[in-house]
Amino acid sequence: xxxxxxxxxxxxxxxxxxxxxxxxxxxxxxxxxxxxxxxxxxxxxxxxxxxxxxxxxxxxxxxxxxxxxxxxxxxxxxxxxxxxxxxxxxxxxxxxxxxxxxxxxxxxxxxxxxxxxxxxxxxxxxxxxxxxxxxxxxxxxxxxxxxxxxxxxxxxxxxxxxxxxxxxxxxxxxxxxxxxxxxxxxxxxxxxxxxxxxxxxxxxxxxxxxxxxxxxxxxxxxxxxxxxxxxxxxxx
Amino acid sequence: xxxxxxxxxxxxxxxxxxxxxxxxxxxxxxxxxxxxxxxxxxxxxxxxxxxxxxxxxxxxxxxxxxxxxxxxxxxxxxxxxxxxxxxxxxxxxxxxxxxxxxxxxxxxxxxxxxxxxxxxxxxxxxxxxxxxxxxxxxxxxxxxxxxxxxxxxxxxxxxxxxxxxxxxxxxxxxxxxxxxxxxxxxxxxxxxxxxxxxxxxxxxxxxxxxxxxxxxxxxxxxxxxxxxxxxxxxxx
Numbered sequence: 001x002x003x004x005x006x007x008x009x010x011x012x013x014x015x016x017x018x019x020x021x022x023x024x025x026x027x028x029x030x031x032x033x034x035x036x037x038x039x040x041x042x043x044x045x046x047x048x049x050x051x052x053x054x055x056x057x058x059x060x061x062x063x064x065x066x067x068x069x070x071x072x073x074x075x076x077x078x079x080x081x082x083x084x085x086x087x088x089x090x091x092x093x094x095x096x097x098x099x100x101x102x103x104x105x106x107x108x109x110x111x112x113x114x115x116x117x118x119x120x121x122x123x124x125x126x127x128x129x130x131x132x133x134x135x136x137x138x139x140x141x142x143x144x145x146x147x148x149x150x151x152x153x154x155x156x157x158x159x160x161x162x163x164x165x166x167x168x169x170x171x172x173x174x175x176x177x178x179x180x181x182x183x184x185x186x187x188x189x190x191x192x193x194x195x196x197x198x199x200x201x202x203x204x205x206x207x208x209x210x211x212x213x214x215x216x217x218x219x220x221x222x223x224x225x226x227x228x229x230x231x232x233x234x235x236x
Numbered sequence: 237x238x239x240x241x242x243x244x245x246x247x248x249x250x251x252x253x254x255x256x257x258x259x260x261x262x263x264x265x266x267x268x269x270x271x272x273x274x275x276x277x278x279x280x281x282x283x284x285x286x287x288x289x290x291x292x293x294x295x296x297x298x299x300x301x302x303x304x305x306x307x308x309x310x311x312x313x314x315x316x317x318x319x320x321x322x323x324x325x326x327x328x329x330x331x332x333x334x335x336x337x338x339x340x341x342x343x344x345x346x347x348x349x350x351x352x353x354x355x356x357x358x359x360x361x362x363x364x365x366x367x368x369x370x371x372x373x374x375x376x377x378x379x380x381x382x383x384x385x386x387x388x389x390x391x392x393x394x395x396x397x398x399x400x401x402x403x404x405x406x407x408x409x410x411x412x413x414x415x416x417x418x419x420x421x422x423x424x425x426x427x428x429x430x431x432x433x434x435x436x437x438x439x440x441x442x443x444x445x446x447x448x449x450x451x452x453x454x455x456x457x458x459x460x461x462x463x464x465x466x467x468x469x470x471x472x
Contacts (some may be wrong), residue, residue, distance in 0.1 A: 012268040032248040035280045221468035
């Protein structure tokens with residue numbers, strides 16, 4: 001049933017499951033055998049991406065490449081990387097294998113352009129924000145990126161690291177509505193949940209309105225690229 | 237971080253994600269790198285297990301063995317098989333690899349024995365019921381298995397195949413409380429959700445009371461066997 005899809009995962013582990021669930025839920029299938037063959041490598045040996053980009057932390061590229069090659073050797077014909085920040089290292093990963101690697105930020109930017117969005121609010125890790133991963137992808141699609149003010153960006157990081165990854169603080173304790181209000185005041189028509197932990201948090205908080213979920217965009221693109229039929233008709 | 241855990245999955249795809257989520261949620265971890273390395277093979281080329289056991293359908297053993305070897309070659313040091321019915325073929329799978337394969341029905345029976353259960357109601361596919369996979373594991377632990385009456389067993393099959401796998405009928409339309417009442421009338425102290433699709437359905441239906449979830453038992457056993465620390469103290 002279609003191409004075998006490999007997932008370079010573990011960034012974080014819950015985000016890998018979130019992508020898998022979205023691929024499964026969005027595939028038109030009436031029995032197990034009509035679903036795509038997925039191989040997910042929840043490789044928790046991959047070092048923290050933001051720490052590497054901003055604070056001289058351990059380079060994640062060697063382990064990202066290992067995971068990509070492991071998946072290719074296991075039979076994957078198409079790779080996905082459910083971590084927006086990891087796309088800073090996209091070229092180094094893609095050149096390690098002979099199978100295509102879908103690019104989540106570029107696919108997201110294309111989806112926004114198709115929807116006529118001119119200004120998008122980007123919620124992401126400091127690594128993604130400061131490295132310009134989304135800024136570049138959005139600019140290529142003619143879309144302006146706006147970001148939370150510094151104090152609110154710290155709250156986004158707390159939501160990602162302490163809320164979802166660390167499970168150390170309740171999601172509700174973080175002033176997410178203030179972050180969204182700040183982005184709207186800067187002209188954002190849509191909020192891009194540009195860290196794969198964020199759709200998990202936002203779904204739990206009931207805050208998906210006006211949000212674009214790049215994990216869902218990636219899931220739909222993977223279903224199409226693998227040759228399966230999607231259960232929905234729109235671009236997201 | 238501990239041993240790499242391989243998952244022979246795709247039976248069904250949603251049940252594979254359910255096991256992964258339970259392993260992740262039940263591991264004591266404060267960041268990505270403290271989680272176990274998992275490799276999940278959502279191998280939807282594995283033929284239907286019940287069809288093979290009861291109706292002369294295609295033999296799933298060759299593909300189950302392929303998946304097990306694929307995972308071992310990718311680095312898995314311990315294998316899990318999140319499909320109760322597939323445990324009918326356990327010996328053929330386990331002998332194909334040199335790494336241990338955890339046995340979900342036996343682990344479940346041991347958990348029931350530790351809890352002092354004498355009679356357990358088994359909710360499962362026709363393949364699991366008629367092949368005696370659970371009957372044998374429970375008997376070894378000194379526990380009596382009771383099953384739904386024939387007409388109610390048909391409703392359990394509808395819940396698994398049309399409700400969860402096929403997403404063709406609403407879960408609420410299936411008279412699950414009648415199934416549970418029948419099992420209680422036969423003396424069942426606990427209900428074993430002995431098909432990996434059932435914990436998904438029962439959680440959605442809010443019917444987990446008195447239920448034992450073998451997927452959760454397997455997740456906890458895997459965390460222990462892989463050398464990680466569990467976030468809970470009990471056997472399930």
